[in-house]
Structure formats: C-alpha cells, structure tokens
Amino acid sequence: MTYVIVGSCIKDDACIEVCPVDCIHPKVGAPDFETAEQLYIDPQVCIDCDACVEACPVDAIFADFELPEKYDYALELNEQFFGEESTAERTAA
Amino acid sequence: MARTRARVAIVGAGPAGAFAAACLLRARGDAEIDLFERLPTPWGLLRGGVAPDHQEIKRLENAFDRQTLKRGCRFLGNVEVGVDVSHSELMRHYTAVIYATGAQTDKSLGIGGEELPGSWAATEFVAWYNGHPDYRDLNFDLSAQRAIVIGNGNVAADVTRMLTLSARELERTDVADHALEALRESAIEEVIVLGRRGPAQAAFTSAELRELGHLDGVDIRVDAGELELDAVSRQWLAEQGTFTARKNMELLREFAARPARASAGAGRRIELRFLRSPVQIRGTGKVEAVDVRRNEIVRADDGSLRARALDEDVETIGCGLVLRSVGYRAVPLPDVPFDDRSFVLPNERGRVRTPDGEPLHGVYAVGWIKRGPTGILGTNKRDAEETVSSLADDLKAAALPQPPNPRREQIDALLAERKPDLVTAEGWRAIDGHELERGRSERRPRVKLASRDELLAAAAVARKR
Numbered sequence: 394m395t396y397v398i399v400g401s402c403i404k405d406d407a408c409i410e411v412c413p414v415d416c417i418h419p420k421v422g423a424p425d426f427e428t429a430e431q432l433y434i435d436p437q438v439c440i441d442c443d444a445c446v447e448a449c450p451v452d453a454i455f456a457d458f459e460l461p462e463k464y465d466y467a468l469e470l471n472e473q474f475f476g477e478e479s480t481a482e483r484t485a486a
Numbered sequence: 487m488a489r490t491r492a493r494v495a496i497v498g499a500g501p502a503g504a505f506a507a508a509c510l511l512r513a514r515g516d517a518e519i520d521l522f523e524r525l526p527t528p529w530g531l532l533r534g535g536v537a538p539d540h541q542e543i544k545r546l547e548n549a550f551d552r553q554t555l556k557r558g559c560r561f562l563g564n565v566e567v568g569v570d571v572s573h574s575e576l577m578r579h580y581t582a583v584i585y586a587t588g589a590q591t592d593k594s595l596g597i598g599g600e601e602l603p604g605s606w607a608a609t610e611f612v613a614w615y616n617g618h619p620d621y622r623d624l625n626f627d628l629s630a631q632r633a634i635v636i637g638n639g640n641v642a643a644d645v646t647r648m649l650t651l652s653a654r655e656l657e658r659t660d661v662a663d664h665a666l667e668a669l670r671e672s673a674i675e676e677v678i679v680l681g682r683r684g685p686a687q688a689a690f691t692s693a694e695l696r697e698l699g700h701l702d703g704v705d706i707r708v709d710a711g712e713l714e715l716d717a718v719s720r721q722w723l724a725e726q727g728t729f730t731a732r733k734n735m736e737l738l739r740e741f742a743a744r745p746a747r748a749s750a751g752a753g754r755r756i757e758l759r760f761l762r763s764p765v766q767i768r769g770t771g772k773v774e775a776v777d778v779r780r781n782e783i784v785r786a787d788d789g790s791l792r793a794r795a796l797d798e799d800v801e802t803i804g805c806g807l808v809l810r811s812v813g814y815r816a817v818p819l820p821d822v823p824f825d826d827r828s829f830v831l832p833n834e835r836g837r838v839r840t841p842d843g844e845p846l847h848g849v850y851a852v853g854w855i856k857r858g859p860t861g862i863l864g865t866n867k868r869d870a871e872e873t874v875s876s877l878a879d880d881l882k883a884a885a886l887p888q889p890p891n892p893r894r895e896q897i898d899a900l901l902a903e904r905k906p907d908l909v910t911a912e913g914w915r916a917i918d919g920h921e922l923e924r925g926r927s928e929r930r931p932r933v934k935l936a937s938r939d940e941l942l943a944a945a946a947v948a949r950k951r
Contacts, residue, residue, distance in 0.1 A: 399693075400691070400692075400693025400694075400696070400697075401540065401542045401543055401693070402864075403543060403546065403862055403863035403864040404862055404863070404864030404865065405546075405549075405863070405864040405867055406864065406867065406868070421868060425728070425729070427861070427865075428728045428730070429728075429729065429730070430691035430692060430693060430730045430862075431691075431693065450545065450546050450548070450549035451542055451543050451545050451546050452542060452545060453542070463700075466696065470692075470733070473729075474729055477729055
C-alpha cells in the first residue's frame, strides 16, 4: 500500500518534516516547490508509517485503501508526479 | 547578555498572522504575543475566503488555535490598528510590531461599465457568502439566467462553484444564511468563465479545475477548438510547463470530449472560454451584457507569455451578473511606509524599511502585505519562518530597544478605554461555540453569525461570565 495526498493539501510542510524516508515532494527549496499546487507521496518509497497523516493539519492524506471516492484520481496523480522526468532527476539526488 | 522578554503585536489574525504567532512561540517560547484583528473573529480568509464547500481546509483553524491561542498568545479582536489604536501607540507598547494585514482590495479591469449595478469584485461575493459582517448587506441580483466570471484563478473557480451548487449541497456547508437564502432562489442557469490567456496558462489548480467538471447535475463545456494550442504555448508547455499546467490540459480535453447533455435546461452549465478579454460592460441602469474580444498568446521581451488582442471583432454576451476575479491588491496602512508600485510594505526578509531603504527598527511584515498576493495557505508558513527568523535575530542581537510602556497592563488600559467591546480569545470561543451549536442543530458544520452586533453579543456572554 501507500499513503496518498489529495487536492485539499495546503502545502503546510509538516508532513515533509515528519516523513522518515523523505518520500514527500517537492521539498521546501526545490525548484518546483513554489509552482507545485500540492505535495505528493512517492508510492515506491512510502513505508506506510502513518506519521504524515498525524501531522497534516487539514487531513489531506489517506491510506490508498481508505481513499474517499471523490479523491479516487489522487492515487494515480501522486504516482504520475514521480513519473515526470524532472521529478525523477531531482529525487534521485 | 540578558534576554529581554519580547512583547510582540501582530496586526491581522489571518493565516499569515497565525503562522507568524505559532512560529514565534516556537522560536521564543517566552515571547508575549498580542494578535490584533479588526473583526471580532480570527483566522481571516480561512473563515472569510476559503469556500464553504471546502470544509476540510477550514480544519486548519484547529492547528492555529492549538499553536497560538492555547499557548498563551492573546486575541484582541474588534480592534482596528490605524483607527482605534495608532502605529506609534503600538510602538510605545511593544518591542516589535508585525503587520499581517493581507491584501484587502481587488484589482479592477479598467473597462467601461465596471461600476454598473450587477458588476462586482468576486472578492465581494466571497465575503458576502462567507458571512463577513461588512458585506452581509450587499444585494446580489441572481435573477438573470447567465453570469460571467472574469478570471482563471482559484477565486474564479470558487465563485463559479458557489453559483452552480445545488441548494441541497449548499445546505451542507457553513455558507452564510443570507447567502443561502439568496442562492436558493437563484435563477442562474449558466456561468461563463472567461480567461484572458489560453488553457495552458490558466491559473486554476488542477484540483479546482477537476471539481468544476464533477459537480452534481452541472454540465461543463469547453470547445475542443479552443484547446488547440498555438506554437508558443505548445513549446512553453513542453519545455517549461508545470505538472499542474499539463494536468489542466488533460482535464480540459476530457471535458471537451464529453457529449453534450441531450435535454437542455435540465441543470446548470459552466462554460470555460479562453483567450477572451472583456472590453466593455453594457447596460442601462444595470449589467445586461459584456463585450468580449479575442486574444492570441505572444512571448514578451521578458520571456513571459502575454495575451494580445487578435482583432477588432467584438462578441456581445448577455448576462445579469459579472464577477471579476483578476487579483487582490494591498492598501497602504496609516503611518507605515508603502511601496505603491508593488503594493507591499517595503521590506527585506520581513524587516520593514523606509522608502530610503533604512531599516525601520521593530517593524516587520508577513504574508500578502509582505510578498504580494501569491501562494496558497501553506506558503505563509515559510513566509512567517523568514520574518520570525529576522525578528528573533534582532532580539538576540538586542537591536530592539525596550518600549516606553512595556507592561501588558498599559496596553490593556489603553484598549479598555478605546474599545470596551474588544473581543478576547474567550469571546471568540463563545462565538465559536454558539455557531457550532447552531450548526449541530441544523446538521451543518457551522451556522455563522454574520453581523457585527450578533458577533459582539455572542462574545459578550463570555465577558459576563
């Protein structure tokens, strides 16, 4: 499984700070941080620890199997963000 | 060196002020913070801007409360700095003053007919449906069948949704009662959203755009022809376009491919039109139509993509309501420097400077009044971290002198004399409790008190206890 961030994300960075495996991007200061409309979880790296869910002040993070129907697009969206060439380069560093 | 106990006034209890208070308490746990707010209620646009159908985002108020008011930061509501208490009076009572007043007016279109009844700033409509006490008496005429929304940002998306949501859906939100009543009776069937630039440059987040295409019983229309990008936009999207811009194009193509609903008049419609600029609002005594011209995208000398009029042809679109949403603008504050070209307090990393570039010791800025009206809620967190780090450095370097009236009782005495109906955190909790209780009885998240008198009366209950 993985956790997924939905469109109500406000880019409070509390989740980035608590993530033990740095799987939430873009990071503060990254070139695409300002233009990103939300933060995304890399499903390949997420270890399902729940820390980000606790930290999110607007409850915008869900386990994939508990994703409300209105956010059903979000699983693919998070994955696609990491499929972008620029993201792959940056997160590999 | 002895650390002096910092007394800090934050002016404006919106997201920028709240993030600054929270951040300052983390950096300097001993700081005494007073959060000034001209309304009787805190959290600014979180309460008065974020759309009523986005309740999940409003949960941020719990974090603000936990990180500020519950940690000893005081709320001083219903006090307007510059009117009830001056900047120089604040400077005599506090070690530092942080301005977090936001951007309180909207940009105008600068076209004829903008002042006609029925032509509004989208922000006025937003403040009205969110129960801002200064806007409750506005009278939006929703009797025409068509409304035009000008702009392609998230405020434009919000007002478009609010005009098309069903009464049943609105009843599940904390939309102000007066607005709920008016929207229930609304005759609007179609909302046309005009974007000056093309679909690739639309400023909607893909989350907001997706929502427009998934409203219950609402059709979305996009002309597939308008999604055929010009060479400049195509190149920009491929080389510099953001993830959001590419997602937006995918969504728009999906909307354009949807079959038109067979039975016209069965529900409301949203139509998105791109590369269109309004050039004149027409009507006798009230809005009746908007004249629109077509644009093309050109690359400006600075590399940015601009809209330029394509030809002289004018299309006239009939409508009874125009909401313009082309950006916010900050207004100058009494006795504080203001940059009237960028519409911000001139500052460096949050330290306010005089027009000559000299630092104005003890004066700081955060949020939209510091950086201009950009970013989303969380952007203010990093912004606050920068300003608070400047302030913390100045405190550490003992660069800020002790004010002449440094005791809390001194500002309290002044405020008691000027504002006997000041609203404290306890007063706000009484308002909040009252609104939530009414919400529970009506099965809504909250039923807002939307007049200053009602808000002050609810707050006064706490004062009497």
